[in-house]
Amino acid sequence: xxxxxxxxxxFLPAVGAIVIALISKKDDTLIKRVAAVFxxxxxxxxxxxxxxxxxxxxxxxVMQFEENYLWIAPLNAHYHLGVDGLSMPLVLLTCFLGFxxxxxxxKVHERVRExxxxxxxxxxxxxxxxxxxxxxxxxxxWEIEVIPMYFLISIWGSGRRExxxxxxxxxxxxxxxxxxxxxxSLYFTTNSLSIVDIANQGLGAVQSIMPAxxxxxxxFIGFAVKLPMFPFHTWLPDAxxxxxTAVSVMLAGVLIKMGGYGMxxxxxxxxxxxxxxxxxxxxxLALIGIIYGAAVTLMQKDIxxxxxxxxxxxxxxxxxxxxxxxxxxxxxxxLQMFSHGIVTGLLFAMAGLVIxxxxxxxxxxxxxxxxQVPVIVxxxxxxxxxxxxLPTTSGFAAEFLIFLGSFNSTVVPYAQVFTIIAIIxxxxxxxxxxxMLQQAFFGPAKEEFNKVKDADGLEKFYxxxxxxxxxxxxxxxxxxxxxxxxGISPVVNLIGG
Amino acid sequence: xxxxxxxPEITLAVFAVLVILIDLFVRDKSWLRLVSLSGLVIAGGxxxxxxxxLDCEMPRYLFNxxxxxxxxxxxxxxxxxxxxxxxxxxxxxxxxxxxxxQGEYYALILLSTLGMMLMASAADLxxxxxxxxxxxxxxxxxxxxxxxxxxTEASLKYxxxxxxxxxxxxxxxxxxxxxxxxxQLGAIAQSVQSMSISSITGNPALLMGIVLMIAGFGFKIxxxxxxxWVPDVYEGAPTTITAYLSVGSKAxxxxxxxxxxxxxxxxxxxxxxxxxxxxxxxxVISMIIGNVVAIxxxxxxxxxxxxxxxxxxxxxxxxxxxxxxxxASIQGQSTVLFFLASYALTNLGAFIAIIAISDKIESDNxxxxxxxxxxxxxxxxxxxxxLVSLIGMPPAAGFMAKFYIFSAAAQNDLLWLVVIAAIxxxxxxxxxxxVVKVMWLGKPASEEKVPSSGAPRFAxxxxxxxxxxxxxxxxxxxxxSEIASRLxxx
Numbered sequence: 001x002x003x004x005x006x007x008x009x010x011f012l013p014a015v016g017a018i019v020i021a022l023i024s025k026k027d028d029t030l031i032k033r034v035a036a037v038f039x040x041x042x043x044x045x046x047x048x049x050x051x052x053x054x055x056x057x058x059x060x061x062v063m064q065f066e067e068n069y070l071w072i073a074p075l076n077a078h079y080h081l082g083v084d085g086l087s088m089p090l091v092l093l094t095c096f097l098g099f100x101x102x103x104x105x106x107k108v109h110e111r112v113r114e115x116x117x118x119x120x121x122x123x124x125x126x127x128x129x130x131x132x133x134x135x136x137x138x139x140x141x142w143e144i145e146v147i148p149m150y151f152l153i154s155i156w157g158s159g160r161r162e163x164x165x166x167x168x169x170x171x172x173x174x175x176x177x178x179x180x181x182x183x184x185s186l187y188f189t190t191n192s193l194s195i196v197d198i199a200n201q202g203l204g205a206v207q208s209i210m211p212a213x214x215x216x217x218x219x220f221i222g223f224a225v226k227l228p229m230f231p232f233h234t235w236l237p238d239a240x241x242x243x244x245t246a247v248s249v250m251l252a253g254v255l256i257k258m259g260g261y262g263m264x265x266x267x268x269x270x271x272x273x274x275x276x277x278x279x280x281x282x283x284x285l286a287l288i289g290i291i292y293g294a295a296v297t298l299m300q301k302d303i304x305x306x307x308x309x310x311x312x313x314x315x316x317x318x319x320x321x322x323x324x325x326x327x328x329x330x331x332x333x334x335l336q337m338f339s340h341g342i343v344t345g346l347l348f349a350m351a352g353l354v355i356x357x358x359x360x361x362x363x364x365x366x367x368x369x370x371x372q373v374p375v376i377v378x379x380x381x382x383x384x385x386x387x388x389x390l391p392t393t394s395g396f397a398a399e400f401l402i403f404l405g406s407f408n409s410t411v412v413p414y415a416q417v418f419t420i421i422a423i424i425x426x427x428x429x430x431x432x433x434x435x436m437l438q439q440a441f442f443g444p445a446k447e448e449f450n451k452v453k454d455a456d457g458l459e460k461f462y463x464x465x466x467x468x469x470x471x472x473x474x475x476x477x478x479x480x481x482x483x484x485x486x487g488i489s490p491v492v493n494l495i496g497g
Numbered sequence: 498x499x500x501x502x503x504x505p506e507i508t509l510a511v512f513a514v515l516v517i518l519i520d521l522f523v524r525d526k527s528w529l530r531l532v533s534l535s536g537l538v539i540a541g542g543x544x545x546x547x548x549x550x551l552d553c554e555m556p557r558y559l560f561n562x563x564x565x566x567x568x569x570x571x572x573x574x575x576x577x578x579x580x581x582x583x584x585x586x587x588x589x590x591x592x593x594x595x596x597x598x599q600g601e602y603y604a605l606i607l608l609s610t611l612g613m614m615l616m617a618s619a620a621d622l623x624x625x626x627x628x629x630x631x632x633x634x635x636x637x638x639x640x641x642x643x644x645x646x647x648x649t650e651a652s653l654k655y656x657x658x659x660x661x662x663x664x665x666x667x668x669x670x671x672x673x674x675x676x677x678x679x680x681q682l683g684a685i686a687q688s689v690q691s692m693s694i695s696s697i698t699g700n701p702a703l704l705m706g707i708v709l710m711i712a713g714f715g716f717k718i719x720x721x722x723x724x725x726w727v728p729d730v731y732e733g734a735p736t737t738i739t740a741y742l743s744v745g746s747k748a749x750x751x752x753x754x755x756x757x758x759x760x761x762x763x764x765x766x767x768x769x770x771x772x773x774x775x776x777x778x779x780x781v782i783s784m785i786i787g788n789v790v791a792i793x794x795x796x797x798x799x800x801x802x803x804x805x806x807x808x809x810x811x812x813x814x815x816x817x818x819x820x821x822x823x824x825a826s827i828q829g830q831s832t833v834l835f836f837l838a839s840y841a842l843t844n845l846g847a848f849i850a851i852i853a854i855s856d857k858i859e860s861d862n863x864x865x866x867x868x869x870x871x872x873x874x875x876x877x878x879x880x881x882x883x884l885v886s887l888i889g890m891p892p893a894a895g896f897m898a899k900f901y902i903f904s905a906a907a908q909n910d911l912l913w914l915v916v917i918a919a920i921x922x923x924x925x926x927x928x929x930x931x932v933v934k935v936m937w938l939g940k941p942a943s944e945e946k947v948p949s950s951g952a953p954r955f956a957x958x959x960x961x962x963x964x965x966x967x968x969x970x971x972x973x974x975x976x977x978s979e980i981a982s983r984l985x986x987x
Contacts (some may be wrong), residue, residue, distance in 0.1 A: 071972070072970070072971055074831075074975040075904070124917060139900075143896065147885060150933075166930065169926060170927065178919070184915060187904055188907050362683070
């Protein structure tokens, strides 16, 4: 029963961080190679797990590759790891982006040893969130991630980095303070810390002690800050804008997915009735996020800030998909999390490349780059089109499923109206993406950019991998949805949608 | 009489005298440290052995039920011996500041440890008061040991306020004695339980006595509104003694409170709910005032002073749980014991790092810690880790301690208190992380490295290792604190 694959994925990056801390700080190349090895092996293992993942219908809702040991007897806490259809793609995504983040950071030259140690710790803690099946372990992993983020933004960031870093920390801790209260309430009402057991046994016992809605909201606030849901989103533009490139990739790519994952795994799975009761309210907040995020994005002049605000809008789709509470919409939300991770990861990587090579981040000062750096422009354009949901890209598949699912939602009244409003967001997205591409890359060429370097070999390598994944998921989404639906269908059964 | 149960205390007393004698005849003063350390190792080792050898057959009382020797007391004896051991290790370089009286410095630390051990054992109001005074008087002198203006002022302030607190405490004890006619805790408990509700509520002497005792002990554990002495004393005292005060004295205060309020006033339930409410209110104001006032501090010792007030607030969440839980439940006590152990390691670690750094740069200002990440990377890393633990973030002990104490509170209808406490942890992140920020992001005033010697480094290593282990595999210590709480006698 117990296998050690997930433990290996979880701890290899952490071990790598320790190994890096022991290397001489002068040996930059060795540090980077060690970091690549200790993120590369988890990527290979997670890919193997993804292939070996049992996709038969009988495995719906069953955890695979489980490991379960008693950890703290007085608390009845277990070291319990496992993945199902919901978490498997996210684990794969984290390992994938973790490895690419190391490649993306190849040009970091300042305090290299510390940088990679923190980056690897960050990856380990995010993986921990997705594989933990014990509430205490889950919460520990959720909290550990804050410290590496604080250092990564405040030391290697740009602009108002210290302000952004502490803002990020305070917001996150504020959210997790409520989440802790929620977890403790769950713990004492069910007398269990096991995520699987609590979800399976239902909440009949809970409601006799305290209202389930109270626990739902305590947990939800923690996830809403992380997602981020309007009105808890204001940390995100600052953190993204000031973070170093690789950290922006991790932040947009996987960190904010922890919020969506937590909502499905804890809030919806454990409190289906409460979720139905409040679905309409949450969908309205999702719509505000979509429209407001997109509208604010239209006004941005800083290339990274623009992508950051677009994330708020895209996470609105995830929230819409989750609380439309249907099989199709939830699958779409999970797919959107994966797709947004890849697409926005690529967008931030490209923006980082532009800022690094051209040393300009103001859109109005860029322009006409298509002749000078054709590769960067081409890949940037593909990522942009994927972000606006062009067919054959992963963004299209995900958004299409979300809209289809929410339009047909049987649980939420007036879902059709909400869906139509949400689709306005797509128009705005097309607006800001095309406007950004046009401003930055097209138009008359500027002379001062004549000597700008295009992407080098390593950069081309990771760009093309990301583009390939975007296309693969866009053309054949079943590669992921086959897995995702195994995780989603038990949730849907609870809702009865 | 079973004097063998009293061996840890006798050992400490003998070694304290021995240290003073050696000081008279030996020129090489490093012997003093060695002798004190071995005294603590022996006393602590015997306490460990007694824990293992203690069974129900043994008489558990000494001196006519004045002292109880149970697992609860032994838990604290081990804790105090460990704390004093680490403090003396950390003092290695620091004592060079005292040209004279090094022997007395070590002897007084041993004596105050003896007092704390007696406090943990005390099962009678009279022995309790004597133990408390032994601890306090030793500490008054130790605070003044630097003999400069700030140190003297701190000591005087501590002495005066401490004397007032003692008076309040005595008054409370006298009232309780008047109402029950007993000083032995078990006898008080019997007397209280035999009273009817109306005779307790109609008897202001008993209730007033309880409230005054809370006030007296509140001074010891530095709870708001009895915290006025903390910032000045923490700033003025020798840093080693500040460390000792912040963990040893606080832990002893909690030991006494736990024993009295569990043993003597634990039943009936409605009474315990009432004093539980008092502790809940004190917890809230201690956390809020401690954390909010810590934010603008520029002196790191003062900042940690306010932080220790806030930590007392978290600990009092456990006391409130003790009051609200049913009398058979041990959740309140065991979570407080675990929190104290993890807090002791964490705070000592932070202070040892500060001793090592401040001693060399000769400043306690947070701004002067700028660039410490470059000048003393290991010390800065250890201090960062301890501060992270004080915030209550994993994988450090502080997180487990908070999780444990909050989970017990949540189970006893105190979820509102948990939410307030958790939000307070967020506020505290701001000022703890400011120190971290200055150390790792600030520009160093000079490129010069900050050296540190072996003994403090070892002590710091022990603390950090302990903090990490308690954060990852807390099961063993949790089990110990549960046993200690279950077998409390009175």
